[in-house]
Amino acid sequence: MGLNNKTNTFVSNNDTNSLIEDKKIDSLEKIGEEQISKNENKISTDYEYDVSATRIHFTTFGDSMGRGLIIFSQLAAIVSIFLPLGSLSAVLTQIIPFSPELDILAPYIWKLLTVIFAIIGVLSTLLFLIPAILVKNIRSLTIWSIVFLVFGNIFNIILVLVNILNFLFSDVPGTIVGVVSSCLGLILFLLGSLILLTTAKKYRENLEMTISNSIRKTSITQIPQIN
Structure with missing residues (x-):
């Protein structure tokens, strides 16, 4: 009878110790999850702007x-x-005739319009060329890629x-x-734009993943120990 009492006491003590350990583990896991979630939510909002402003040039x-493709295009x-x-002015005069009263002026008008076309064209190429060379962060690169x-x-x-x-x-x-030159420019420009947009998106995602992993590792090391 005495042996049975000792055995029951031993089993009871083991059960008690096991329950205590389980509670410690549960508490540790809960605190750890709360700490990780808290740190991730806090730091992810802190880093949102910085990721977009990260240099990529x-x-x-x-x-x-x-x-490079956009520059060559x-x-x-x-x-x-x-x-x-x-x-071009002679072609336009041929296919788009003016009224008889203005027919004598047609070549000069079309020459003026072709010069204006050339000026606008050069300014447009500079508008696309300069940002392609100078933009230096993820946000600007994404915006200009869409443009x-x-x-x-x-x-x-x-x-x-x-x-x-x-x-x-x-x-x-x-x-x-x-x-041939204009078709080549169109193809190169389209490819360059798509590559830049995709690159900016992937670069941002990789940075966010790296930051998230760093936050998770930091959060785990900051979990308090329960004795």
Whole structure:
């Protein structure tokens, strides 16, 4: 009978110790989860702006390639702007006639319009070329990549159409060069814009993941010990 009492006491003590240990583990896990969640929520909001402002300027292969493609595309665009200038006014005079009263002025009007077209074209290439070279953070690169995709490609499509028009109606040799140059510029510009936008997005996601992992490791080391 005495042996049974000792055995029951021993088992009871083991159960009590086990329950205490389980409570400690549960408490430790709860405190750890709360600490991690608290730190992640706090630091993630603190880092939101900094991630967007992180420098990216010819930093990665994708960033360098995207910028390089846009730079070369704008050089091709400049060629396709100036190449048709000599014959474009004559082509426009031929396919879009003025009224008889203004017919004598038509060549001069179209020459003036082609010069204005060239000036606007050069300014547009600079508008796309300068940001492609100078933007230096994730936010700016993302914004300009979207601008490139929308307005830049519209501009390049217009250049393609102008050079195709010049090729079809002009008797001047070499107009095919303008078509090839403008089409090449459009393709390079589209690819460069997509690469830059994708690169900026991936670069931001990788930074956020790195920061999140760093926060999680820091949070785990700060969990208080329960004796």
